[in-house]
Amino acid sequence: MIPPDRTLWINGHLRRGVEATLSLFDRGARDGEGLFETLRVNGGRPFAWERHMERLVLSAAVLGFPVPASPVTLRAALDQVLEAEGLTDAVARVTVTRGIPGGRPTRTGAWVEAEPLTARLWRGTRAGAAAVIVSKRLFEPGPLGGHKTTSRLAYHLAREEARVARADEALLVSPDGEVLEGAVSNVFAVFAGEVLTPPLSSGVLPGITRALALGWCAAAGIPAREYRLTLADLRAADEVFMTNSVQEIVPVGTLQDLAIPGRSVAGALLAACRAEVVRDQRDPGR
Numbered sequence: 001m002i003p004p005d006r007t008l009w010i011n012g013h014l015r016r017g018v019e020a021t022l023s024l025f026d027r028g029a030r031d032g033e034g035l036f037e038t039l040r041v042n043g044g045r046p047f048a049w050e051r052h053m054e055r056l057v058l059s060a061a062v063l064g065f066p067v068p069a070s071p072v073t074l075r076a077a078l079d080q081v082l083e084a085e086g087l088t089d090a091v092a093r094v095t096v097t098r099g100i101p102g103g104r105p106t107r108t109g110a111w112v113e114a115e116p117l118t119a120r121l122w123r124g125t126r127a128g129a130a131a132v133i134v135s136k137r138l139f140e141p142g143p144l145g146g147h148k149t150t151s152r153l154a155y156h157l158a159r160e161e162a163r164v165a166r167a168d169e170a171l172l173v174s175p176d177g178e179v180l181e182g183a184v185s186n187v188f189a190v191f192a193g194e195v196l197t198p199p200l201s202s203g204v205l206p207g208i209t210r211a212l213a214l215g216w217c218a219a220a221g222i223p224a225r226e227y228r229l230t231l232a233d234l235r236a237a238d239e240v241f242m243t244n245s246v247q248e249i250v251p252v253g254t255l256q257d258l259a260i261p262g263r264s265v266a267g268a269l270l271a272a273c274r275a276e277v278v279r280d281q282r283d284p285g286r
């Protein structure tokens, strides 16, 4: 296979194609000990950059990683990658690893990459409603569920189920029947105007878009709270939607074979999201 001819920033240097490599001594490469953030870049500006950096740095601290490269360094790295790749609307990924052991003080390993946005949008994001299936594997997030680690196999297997079913996303359900989240997204359901989403205490990822969506609900006077949802709840909901930093707010059009017609809350939140993107671009220093 020909390696992608892309330019990445790796541990302080721009590297292209086959030159973009990580040391086999890095514990990220060896044992999958890494954390990452995926974010959307609109018109050259990474959206909610500070929130993503906060989640990354907090997880690194909780999991006992060495000190990651500073957000200022990573931001400059992203700007370099965007320029090298000629991208303005993109999906950026920032990864930090536990680095190479020994030689204190150590730093995490780090790399930054970017890809064109359009290639990464779900069919359902483009069409305005997603097709969602329920993963056949029961899922237990465990204590790492709240961290965006590079150990992604369980999530990727669910995404693969979605791909095979020609769906956009797969819902993860716990052995006791609790709907947790999507393989790469958080889930919300609307009942008589009230918005419910699984609690962080269930081990779901504290999604950046989830937090923003709850804030936009509050600002719009839409009642919203955490609640342990079952699949039966979702099937009875007026509206279901997913949130993800790249896809933003996506109404669920079908859940397995069930059509879900409601769009109004997701529509309002998507409008709030787009307005925030425009504000952010007009006044970056805010």
Ligand SMILES: Cc1ncc(COP(=O)(O)O)c(C=O)c1O
Residues within 6 Å of the ligand: 038, 155, 181, 182, 183, 184, 185, 186, 204, 205, 206, 207, 208, 209, 210, 243, 244, 245, 246
């Ligand atoms: C398991 C999981 N849940 C939720 C999300 C959504 O998080 P965010 O809004 O920060 O993109 C993701 C993102 O990739 C994810 O992997």
